[in-house]
Amino acid sequence: xxxxxxGGDAPIAELVPHIRLRGVSKVLRTERGAEITALTGIDLDxxxxxxxxxxxxxxxxxxxxxxxxxxxxxxxxxxxxxRGRPVRGPGRDRGMxxxxxxxxxxxxxxxxxxxxxxxxxxxxxxxxxxxxxYLKLVGLMEFADLYPKELSGGMKKRCQIAxxxxxxxxxLLMDEPFGALDYPTKCQLQEQLxxxxxxxxxxxxxxxxxxxxxxxxxxxxxxxxxxxxxRIVDVPFTKPRASDLRVDAKFAEQxxxxxxxxxxxxxxxxxxxxx
Amino acid sequence: xxxxxxxxxxxxxxxxxxxxxxxxxAGWWLAAWSVADPSGRSSPLLPSPADVFxxxxxxxxFAGPGTPQTFGNAFWVLLVNTVASATTLFGxxxxxxxxxxxxxLVLGWNARLRRMFxxxxxxxxxxxxxxxxxxxxxxxxxxxxxxxxxxxxxVFSMLFVNTLEAIRNVxxxxxxxxxxxxxxxxxxxxxxxxPAIVPELAGGLRVVLGLAWAILLAxxxxxxxxxxxxxxxxxxxxxxxxxMILIVxxxxxxxxxxxxxxxxxxxxxxxxxxxx
Numbered sequence: 001x002x003x004x005x006x007g008g009d010a011p012i013a014e015l016v017p018h019i020r021l022r023g024v025s026k027v028l029r030t031e032r033g034a035e036i037t038a039l040t041g042i043d044l045d046x047x048x049x050x051x052x053x054x055x056x057x058x059x060x061x062x063x064x065x066x067x068x069x070x071x072x073x074x075x076x077x078x079x080x081x082x083r084g085r086p087v088r089g090p091g092r093d094r095g096m097x098x099x100x101x102x103x104x105x106x107x108x109x110x111x112x113x114x115x116x117x118x119x120x121x122x123x124x125x126x127x128x129x130x131x132x133x134y135l136k137l138v139g140l141m142e143f144a145d146l147y148p149k150e151l152s153g154g155m156k157k158r159c160q161i162a163x164x165x166x167x168x169x170x171x172l173l174m175d176e177p178f179g180a181l182d183y184p185t186k187c188q189l190q191e192q193l194x195x196x197x198x199x200x201x202x203x204x205x206x207x208x209x210x211x212x213x214x215x216x217x218x219x220x221x222x223x224x225x226x227x228x229x230x231r232i233v234d235v236p237f238t239k240p241r242a243s244d245l246r247v248d249a250k251f252a253e254q255x256x257x258x259x260x261x262x263x264x265x266x267x268x269x270x271x272x273x274x275x
Numbered sequence: 276x277x278x279x280x281x282x283x284x285x286x287x288x289x290x291x292x293x294x295x296x297x298x299x300x301a302g303w304w305l306a307a308w309s310v311a312d313p314s315g316r317s318s319p320l321l322p323s324p325a326d327v328f329x330x331x332x333x334x335x336x337f338a339g340p341g342t343p344q345t346f347g348n349a350f351w352v353l354l355v356n357t358v359a360s361a362t363t364l365f366g367x368x369x370x371x372x373x374x375x376x377x378x379x380l381v382l383g384w385n386a387r388l389r390r391m392f393x394x395x396x397x398x399x400x401x402x403x404x405x406x407x408x409x410x411x412x413x414x415x416x417x418x419x420x421x422x423x424x425x426x427x428x429x430v431f432s433m434l435f436v437n438t439l440e441a442i443r444n445v446x447x448x449x450x451x452x453x454x455x456x457x458x459x460x461x462x463x464x465x466x467x468x469x470p471a472i473v474p475e476l477a478g479g480l481r482v483v484l485g486l487a488w489a490i491l492l493a494x495x496x497x498x499x500x501x502x503x504x505x506x507x508x509x510x511x512x513x514x515x516x517x518x519m520i521l522i523v524x525x526x527x528x529x530x531x532x533x534x535x536x537x538x539x540x541x542x543x544x545x546x547x548x549x550x551x
Contacts (some may be wrong), residue, residue: 070455087370102452106470106547115466116456148550165454231348 017045018203019069019171024078026064026227039227042078048170048214049201055213056224057266062207063099065224066173069205070096082171095169101156101174103148109159110135110144116167134162137196154185161189162269165196172197172204178213190216191243198240211258216246221258225266233258281415288309315444323518327524330517337506353505353525360502363419363525364491367426368484384464393439399432409425413496422494422502427488430483437479441472474545481537488530503529 024042027035039060045053047190055061067073068080071090080087082094090096095116104112106247113131123132135141160205164172178186190213197204208214214221221233236254237245243249307323317323322330335348337356342348377394382389403416408425415421446467453463503526510518 072451073457090451090454090457094451096455098448098452100448102448104449104453104467104470105549106473114460115453118459118466119453119462122487147547149547163456260289 018083019044019046019048019205020079020081022070022073022079023047023070024069024080026061026073028064036252037227038077039068039075042229044222046203046205048203049197050220051197051204051206051218052220053198053208053218054224055208055214055262056230057208057210058241060224062209062224063175064227066096066175066205066207069171070094070167072096086223092119092167093169093175095164095167096173097157097160097164097175097177099179101148102160103156105148108145108147109140109151112148113162113166114160115163118168118249122162130166131162134166136207137165138162154189155238156179157181157189158192161193165200169198170202171243172202172207174204176207179208186213187243188215193217194239194241195212198257211262212246212255215251215255215258216241223262223265229266232260249274308467319381319514319516322520326517327520330515330521332519333515333518334506336513355391356501356503356506357525357529358494359419359499360491360504363422363426363494363499363502366423366488367491368430369488370423370484371427371430371435372480374427375434376438378433379442380469383439383468389439391497392549396435397429400436402432404429404432404490406549408493412492415498417498417500417510419499422491422499425494426487427493431487431488433483434476434479435475438472441475441479442468444475449537468535472546474541477545481534484533484537485530488526489531 021042021044024039024174025037026039028038029035042065044052054065056062064073068075069070069082071085071087071094104115107115110128113134114127117127117130132141132144135144138161140155142161143151143155148159151159161177178189178236181189194217206217208212215237216234218235219239221235222229223231225232237251304324307317307321307326310318310321311323312318316325331347331349332344333349334344335344336351337352338348363430382392382396407428411421411425411428415424449467449471451548452465453467455459491502492504494509495502495507499505503522508520510522
């Protein structure tokens with residue numbers, strides 16, 4: 001075997017952190033022309049197959065951070081790279097699941113899932129095979145020929161996730177994907193997501209304001225406040241995680257501890273910042 | 276499922292429509308009867324529905340002097356003039372529509388291009404359409420190309436604005452989502468923006484089709500050698516209100532039929548649109 005120096009070889013992927021952020025800052029301009037610092041000096045490394053949840057109060061820069069990695073906006077300062085390649089604009093190596101209904105409403109569910117595959121120029125038969133694989137994975141196979149308007153909220157989200165996953169991104173970015181769903185649907189989708197990622201490991205950045213969700217899904221939790229990282233917490237639970245974990249005493253303990261600490265981290269850092 | 280609901284909804288509408296039409300005809304009849312002279316003859320200013328029906332053979336005159344006044348000849352006159360009008364209408368719609376939507380799509384592609392050219396093109400919106408009619412008349416005389424251009428111009432100005440507005444209203448999330456899936460900006464335009472604007476364009480087209488008849492008639496009143504508008508003016512010269520009403524009814528029928536066809540097509544191509 002000839003070792004190739006560039007590309008998707010596992011050894012290299014293991015050496016270089018999958019996603020690397022160095023000194024990332026972002027200044028946003030409001031409609032009135034005022035400047036708002038959304039992110040300051042973010043340093044973060046995310047390994048392949050690792051799941052990072054980003055939590056924090058609204059307006060703390062979580063979504064801005066995700067948009068920078070997705071390449072939807074360029075950082076004012078700093079450098080973001082994915083597998084050693086600097087991020088310049090959006091690309092299919094970084095799939096993003098949006099909070100809103102990002103769906104192609106004029107296409108059936110099946111053709112939604114095929115969108116990225118068409119962009120790649122895959123032949124019809126292969127597209128069909130791939131799309132069906134992911135439709136089955138998210139449990140939408142029997143709804144493949146419906147239009148998105150005929151789906152429930154949870155099914156719409158699944159459709160979006162299938163669309164992103166079928167495109168086989170190296171990095172999965174998720175912006176409060178389950179925020180608008182009812183509790184049982186949310187739990188079910190969280191478990192499905194973990195199952196899928198167990199089969200196809202990806203570096204995942206998952207923005208949420210739900211601490212339970214973060215604890216259940218993530219390997220590490222990044223706590224953000226006012227545009228900077230306040231604390232990074234390692235989640236002690238091993239994977240695979242079953243749904244029983246939610247009612248485990250240790251889980252409740254962790255959740256309570258995190259809750260108590262959270263306020264302290266957020267306010268303490270603000271005081272030092274203000275001083 | 277939704278198709279069935281649509282059908283039932285449609286048939287309900289049709290029944291109400293028939294009822295309204297019946298009431299209107301009855302009202303017309305009563306009005307005509309109340310202004311008729313004591314001997315029972317209708318007033319020439321308000322013929323009754325029966326008078327209008329009896330006027331049908333008299334349309335034969337428009338085929339040329341001395342043409343026998345029969346239903347057959349009348350039908351022939353209507354056919355010839357309908358074909359003439361329809362040719363103008365669809366010619367104008369096609370040219371104006373292609374230009375309006377095409378230019379809208381070109382300008383909608385790029386924000387800078389749009390800023391540069393949108394203003395000048397929007398001037399067409401403030402041009403008083405019917406005031407242009409004498410100009411078109413001077414340019415083209417009575418040639419059919421004049422009426423076609425006039426209809427095309429009107430359709431262009433409406434659909435151009437409609438297209439730009441529709442592009443502005445496309446959900447940015449779908450565009451951004453397509454970009455993150457690896458689509459190039461051109462591909463996003465082709466596979467997201469264009470399909471997404473279809474419902475709004477279809478709605479605009481429906482309005483335009485309704486107005487296009489009025490615009491066409493205006494053009495034909497002034498200049499045409501043939502067409503429905505032309506025979507309307509001829510009937511007016513005879514001071515024959517029965518024939519004039521007959522033609523109005525015919526135009527109503529055409530407008531309604533066209534709208535029905537279009538609404539079925541629009542319902543078909545916008546069946547994916549989420550509705551609350």
